Amino acid sequence: MAQIRCIGVLTSGGDAPGMNAAIRAVTRAAIYNNLKVVGIKRGYYGLVYNEMEEFGSKSVSNIIQQGGTILKTARCKEFTTPEGRAKAYENMQQSGIDALVVIGGDGSLSGARIFAEEYDIPIVGLPGTIDNDLGGTDETIGYDTALNTIVEAVDKIRDTATSHERLFLVEVMGHMAGYLALNGAIASGAEAAIIPEMETEIDQLGDLINRGFRKSKNSAIVLVAENPATGGALGLAQRIKEEFPEYDARVTILGHLQRGGSPTAADRILASKMGAQAITALLEGQRNVMIGTKNGELVYVPFSKATKHSSTIDRGDMEIVKILSI
Ligand code: F6P
Numbered sequence: 001m002a003q004i005r006c007i008g009v010l011t012s013g014g015d016a017p018g019m020n021a022a023i024r025a026v027t028r029a030a031i032y033n034n035l036k037v038v039g040i041k042r043g044y045y046g047l048v049y050n051e052m053e054e055f056g057s058k059s060v061s062n063i064i065q066q067g068g069t070i071l072k073t074a075r076c077k078e079f080t081t082p083e084g085r086a087k088a089y090e091n092m093q094q095s096g097i098d099a100l101v102v103i104g105g106d107g108s109l110s111g112a113r114i115f116a117e118e119y120d121i122p123i124v125g126l127p128g129t130i131d132n133d134l135g136g137t138d139e140t141i142g143y144d145t146a147l148n149t150i151v152e153a154v155d156k157i158r159d160t161a162t163s164h165e166r167l168f169l170v171e172v173m174g175h176m177a178g179y180l181a182l183n184g185a186i187a188s189g190a191e192a193a194i195i196p197e198m199e200t201e202i203d204q205l206g207d208l209i210n211r212g213f214r215k216s217k218n219s220a221i222v223l224v225a226e227n228p229a230t231g232g233a234l235g236l237a238q239r240i241k242e243e244f245p246e247y248d249a250r251v252t253i254l255g256h257l258q259r260g261g262s263p264t265a266a267d268r269i270l271a272s273k274m275g276a277q278a279i280t281a282l283l284e285g286q287r288n289v290m291i292g293t294k295n296g297e298l299v300y301v302p303f304s305k306a307t308k309h310s311s312t313i314d315r316g317d318m319e320i321v322k323i324l325s326i
Pocket of ligand 1: 173174
C-alpha cells in the first residue's frame with residue numbers, strides 16, 4: 001500500500017453544525033502526523049473543477065464554534081457521472097492528494113464509495129448531517145445541535161399555542177427519517193410525532209390530539225417529519241381541517257434554520273474525536289469506512305453499511321410520546 005503523504009478534506013451535501021469542528025480536527029491531526037492537508041472547496045465540485053488550497057494549522061483557527069462550513073458545500077451533479085469522477089481523479093493526482101476525508105451525509109458517502117471503488121483511493125468518511133440517518137452509527141455530526149434548535153423553537157410555539165388554545169403542526173427536517181421529529185417531540189413535550197417510519201392514520205391522529213385537548217390541555221403540538229409523499233405538515237393541516245374542523249390548526253415549518261447555528265458542546269466533541277480518528281484510520285490503512293459511534297465508542301463502519309437505509313427508530317420511543325401526553 002502506497003504511503004499517504006497528503007490528504008484532501010471536503011464537506012458535501014447539506015451543511016451541519018459541527019462540520020467546521022470536524023475540518024479543524026482533520027486538519028490539525030493530519031499536520032500533527034506530518035501530513036500535508038488540502039482543503040477542497042464546495043464538496044466534490046472543488047475536486048472536479050480544481051478549487052483547492054493548502055491548509056495550515058492557522059487555516060482552521062477560530063472555527064470550532066462556527067456553524068456552516070468554511071469549505072462551503074454543494075450537491076455536485078458532475079461527480080455523479082464517470083466523466084466528472086475522472087476529472088476529479090486527475091485533479092487529485094496533479095495536486096498530490098493521495099487520500100480523502102469526506103464529511104457529509106448519505107449521498108456524499110455513496111459518492112465516496114463509488115469513487116474509492118473506481119480509482120482505488122483510500123477514503124474515510126465522517127457522518128455530517130442533521131438527519132442522523134446513517135447506518136452503523138448512533139450519532140451524526142449536527143444532529144444534537146439541530147435537535148436543540150427544534151426544542152428552542154417548539155418552546156416558543158408552545159407559548160402562543162397555549163394562549164390561543166390552538167393545535168400547532170411543526171414540520172422538521174429529516175430527509176425521510178423521523179429522528180428529529182420523534183426525539184424533538186420527546187424533548188419538547190409535544191403531544192405527538194408523525195414520522196415516515198410509522199404510518200399514522202388521520203383518525204389515529206385525531207385520537208392523539210383529542211387525548212391532550214379534551215382531558216387536561218387546551219393546546220397541542222404535533223411534530224411532523226418532512227415527507228413529500230404526504231405533503232408534510234401542510235398536507236396534514238389540510239386533512240385535519242377537513243375532518244376535524246373544530247380545531248384551529250396552525251402550521252410552522254422550521255426549514256433551514258435547523259441547519260444553522262453554533263454547534264453544541266456534544267457536536268463539537270463528536271466532530272473533534274471523529275476528525276482526529278479519521279487520520280488515525282487512514283494511517284492504520286483503513287479505507288472506505290465511515291467513523292461512527294456505538295455505545296459511546298468510535299467504530300469503523302463500511303460505506304456499504306453507512307449508506308444503507310435501515311431505520312433504527314425505536315417503537316418504544318413513540319410510545320413514550322403517547323404515554324407522556326396524557
Ligand atoms: O440532509 C440534510 C437536509 O437538511 C434534509 O433534512 C433535507 O431534506 C435536505 O437536507 C434539504 O436540502 P436542501 O438544502 O438542498 O434543500
